[in-house]
Amino acid sequence: MIYLQLLANGIVLGGLYAAIAAGFSLVWGVLNVINILHGSFIVLGSYIAFFLYAYAGLHPFLAIVPAGIVLFALGWALQTVFINRVVTAPVLITLTLTFGLDLVLNNAMLVAFTADYRKVNLATPLPALELGSVFIPGDKLAAMVLAVALTYGLYRLLGDSNVGRAIVAVRMDREAASLMGVEVKQINAITFGIGALMAGAAGALLSIIYPISPINSTLFLGKAFVVCVLGGLGSVPGALVGGLALGLLESLGGYALGPEHSVTLSFSLLLLLLFVRPSGLLGRRGYE
Helix, strand or coil: CHHHHHHHHHHHHHHHHHHHHHHHHHHHHHHCCCCCCHHHHHHHHHHHHHHHHHHHCCCHHHHHHHHHHHHHHHHHHHHHHCHHHCCCCCHHHHHHHHHHHHHHHHHHHHHHHCCCCECCCCCCCCCCEEECCEEECHHHHHHHHHHHHHHHHHHHHHHHCHHHHHHHHHHHCHHHHHHCCCCHHHHHHHHHHHHHHHHHHHHHHHCCCCCECHHHHHHHHHHHHHHHHHHCCCCHHHHHHHHHHHHHHHHHHHHHHCHHHHHHHHHHHHHHHHHHCCCCCCCCCCCC
16 A cells, blocks of 8 residues: 555655754754754765765765764864854854854865765665565665664663763753763763764765755755754654654655645644644753
């Protein structure tokens, strides 16, 4: 049945959306920074995967490691040099700063790579999975599984490691965490770096699905924003739930109303949820 295929498509898409949004949600929830750079980070991760595959033969699924490392270093440096100076300022200040940094990074990619679309075309794609009438491309399914694994890994990092517990402590109460010996500025930089790492890894996975161009950064940023609001600010499980909700909505709604209305549907759901439950499906009240 067509609805089983649409359901499968929505779940696969939702898993990818969760990886797109997890880092964005973490940075927003912990630092109270709406990171406008996030979409460009994803695109940069896609470019790293593209060139590693084109010139070194490294599969994009393996390229999540170098892409994550490069983006972590970039995110850590930007937070340390620029954003930490104004991180306690009103959110409009940090939003304007990340917007300006995004203009620099996005235009640098336009100069370096041009706006022409590129895409990773695998020489040996994975075989598709067929379950009755449901057909799922193997590469897309594998990318979704890896995206969910990355999201789960971030969840375990926050719950099981000393760095993760320090990040959670800073999110709950910055001043109290500082009094308990947490180096808040250092944790801020690590948190921003992890958010960038997640964006770079997601970009590497998306390189086999979406065309790659700097002008796609706003598309990814918009989806991350919607998923973050749907799932709940700063909640990694919320990013997964919000991603699945958005993926299913776009799949089913796109079939009912046409694919050209999928973005309209997602932002309509965002507005509705902001009226009904502004903290998101799994979020709790935090920053105002």
